[in-house]
Amino acid sequence: MTALALKMLFGDTAKYMMLVAGLFFASFLIIQQASVFCGLMLWTTSTLKNVAAPIYVVEEQVQQVNETNPLRDTDVARVRSVSAVEWAMPLYSGIQRVRLEDGSFKTVQLIGIDAATLAGAPERMIKGRLEDLRLPNTVIIDELAITRLSLKGAPPIKVGDRFEINDIEARVVGICKAARSFTGGPYIWTTYERALQYTPPSRKMLSAVIAAPVDGVSWEDAAGEISRKTGLKAYVNRSFGSDENDLNTSTVWWYVRNTGIPISFGTTVVIGFIVGVAIACQTFYSFVLDNLRHLGALKAMGMSNLRLSLMLVIQAATVGLVGFGIGLLFTALFAIAAVENQQPPFYMPWQIPVVAFGVIQLICMVAALMGIFRLSRYEPAMVFRT
Amino acid sequence: MNDETNDRVAVDVRGVEKHFSDGARSIHVMKQVTLQALKGEILMLVGPSGCGKTTLLSAIAGTLNIESGEIDVMGNPVHKMSDAALTRFRAKTIGFIFQQFHLIPTISVAENVGIPLLIQNAPKKQVIDRARAVLDAVGLGDRWKERPNRLSGGQQQRVAIARALVHEPPLVICDEPTAALDARNGEIVLELFRNVARSPDRAVLIVTHDNRIFSYADRVARMDDGEIVEVREQGHTEPPHFVHEHA
Structure with missing residues (x-):
């Protein structure tokens, strides 16, 4: 039949x-x-992939990772003071403008990480050394930056090349793999202090505190304790849908609810x-x-x-x-x-x-x-x- | 009616009534119709268009409900059967030959012929073997792989005959078998049909208004305005001959 x-x-x-x-x-x-x-x-959660810390501590009203409502620098110490926290480091994340040799501008996602520990550094380096980030005026760029920051007709940007971020020199010491950002700009890593130099000054500039729990404490428990003790909002960074206090989940739902x-x-x-x-x-x-x-x-x-x-x-x-x-x-x-x-x-x-x-x-x-x-x-x- | 005659009755229609509604109008299409078809005979139901002969054929086939009266086919009360029982009954008991053949154009001739066996869940090999055997009998053994639309009208009607006989039903009903054929093909098909369909245990019921083929019947029942007005025996002393209208 x-x-x-x-x-x-x-x-x-x-x-x-x-x-x-x-x-x-x-x-x-x-x-x-x-x-x-x-x-x-x-793509909206790419910063969470590229800066793969277990816990993100942000200002109380922040609902998604691309929203920066800066914290005070002292908040890093407050988070470190929580007993469930193994380590806590400052993180800068913001969109900045890069000026190329021909005078044109490109927007980039600038990430500033702790210079001592390099917590939040890119996980997969293609060229260069991560440690060179501690040298003066240095940055690590992602693969997308090779095409985005290269001049037309010129050889692609490489380790050792230079450009300017807000009129301050940046020298490329490494190229890494990274997830694409929602805004379409390439990711550029530098140290936290240098990121503050690249960025026009404002009263508060700390975007987030990234942290990890001590052994034997779950990410969720540690995040809960940070929130209770500091009054800040602590999210875990697992994956979409894993937990309501997961920043991936919160970020995606924010875009679903607040954009067309x-x-x-x-x-x-x-x-x-x-x-x-x-x-x-x-x-x-x-x-x-x-x-x-x-x-x-x-x-x-x-x-x-x-x-x-x-x-x-x-x-x-x-x-x-x-x-x-x-x-x-x-x-x-x-x-x-x-x-x-x-x-x-x-x-x-x-x-x-x-x-x-x-x-x-x-x-x-x-x-x-x-x-x-x-x-x-x-x-x-x-x-x-x- | 004695027991011997009773045993020979294949179809027994008694006092059947049927109306069709045409908007506000009700049309009385069968008026106390009573008729018998016997095993081993070819009974033709003839009459002008619209006299109710196809309606009667549909009622006998169990494809149309009647309002009153009784219809027994091979001793089974068709008028009392449920739809599901009627469906099973038709599959086993009746072979159909339609005016427009209704062969499925996308399957082979043998597959078309095998459909009644397929409906009864026969194994595929048995279906094809049996279909080819019946196609041999109707002279189309070498065309079994072809699609029906590659055959002439007469050949298609022969395929339809093979399909009606493949499961060896005790009743074959045939609706206007020559309506889609020219005179020459009509003659060939009817001759063949008479030879392959006639069997002591089988009744063949043909509806037609084509007077050229009346001579192929053992009996002719004439219908007019929803009534059987005459049942005539045809004493075949010599083989029937086909009367060409334009001869």
């Missing part, structure tokens, strides 16, 4: 292609747009769903109508409604599977291109294809149900009159 159902489906090439095309389009839109959205949300990004991507996903429903239902219904006399003949010859319905379900599920597969394949090609170009953001957790598959199959089942409803109303006696 499955073979008969599939032969009837594949035999009508035009409708089969139309169904597959519609479901491919819907799958691609849903998976690709959802993955780009997730990638974008991942989810609405924009959500609209496209909904359009993908609607297009899928419209094309699949209309085409499948038309396919059933075209085959109604054959299905009616089968009904007259003694095929039960259940088996006929199963045939329609098999046909709908098959086009759904094929359309989804092609959609996933094209999304993968898109992902490869995105990864190679480092943009647009792309992150596809396993939940996206699973949910998208469910959505596509739901569309197909709605289409099949329409066909089943039409077939159930078709009296087998009609076959004698057509």
Whole structure:
């Protein structure tokens, strides 16, 4: 019966292609747009990936990592005074302007870390030595900076090259791998004190205190104790969805609630769903109508409604599977291109294809149900009159 | 009616009534219809278009509910059966030949022929072997792999005949078998049909308004305005001949 159902489906090439095309389009839109959205949300937490401290202590009202509501320098000592804390170091994080040799400006994400311990330093150096960051006027740049801070027609920026941050010289002593920032600017590491020099002065300049718990105390417990003892907000830095006091989670939800990004991507996903429903239902219904006399003949010859319905379900599920597969394949090609170009953001957790598959199959089942409803109303006696 | 006659009755229609509604109007399409078809015979149900013969055929086939009266097919009360029971009954008991053949164009001739066996969950190899055997009988053994739309109208009707007989049903019902065929092909198909379908344990019921094929019947029941007005025996003393309208 499955073979008969599939032969009837594949035999009508035009409708089969139309169904597959519609479901491919819907799958691609849903998976690709959802993955780009997730990638974008991942970019919002890139500082947390690049400065991978277990605990972030920030001003009480801060809800996301890119929001800087500076602390007093003495807050570092207050955090260190908490018994659950193994170590606590100052962190500067802010967007600054780099002036290139040709006089043009580029924005960068400047990170200032403790010079003694280098806590918060990049984890994967490609060139140069991390320790050289302790030398005067030195910075470590990420891979993106090579293209962003290089002049057109000139050799790419390398270790030993110089540029200016707010009119103060910065010499490149290392190149590292880093996650892309939400703002699109490259990451530049320097020491905390030098970061304050690069930055126009203000009364308070400490962006956050990064900390780690003592052995035997969980990140969450230590963060809770820091909050209670200092009145500051202490977040853990695990991953999105791990905990409500996780800064990744808090950051992503902040962007979801306070920007139009989810609405924009959500609209496209909904359009993908609607297009899928419209094309699949209309085409499948038309396919059933075209085959109604054959299905009616089968009904007259003694095929039960259940088996006929199963045939329609098999046909709908098959086009759904094929359309989804092609959609996933094209999304993968898109992902490869995105990864190679480092943009647009792309992150596809396993939940996206699973949910998208469910959505596509739901569309197909709605289409099949329409066909089943039409077939159930078709009296087998009609076959004698057509 | 004696016991011997009772044993020979394949279809027994008694006092069947049916109305169709056409908007506000009710059309009385079967008026106390009573008819018997016997095993081993070809019974033709004839009459002008709209006289109710296809409706009667549908009721006998169990594809149309009746309002009153009784219909027994091979001793089974069709009028009392549930939809599910009727579906199973049709699958085992009745072979269908439709006016427009209703062959599925995307599967092979043999697969089309095997559908009634497929419905009864026969193994695939058995389905194809049996289908090829029946196709041999109707002279299309060498075309079993082809798609139906590559065959002529007459050949398609022969495929439909093979499909109706493949599961050896005790009743074959046939709706306007020559309506889609020209005179020459109609003659060939009917001749073949008579040869392969006729069996002592099988009744063949043909609905037609094509008077060129009446001579192929053992009995002809004439219907008019929802009533059986005449049942005539055809004493075949010599093979029936096909009367060409334009001959």
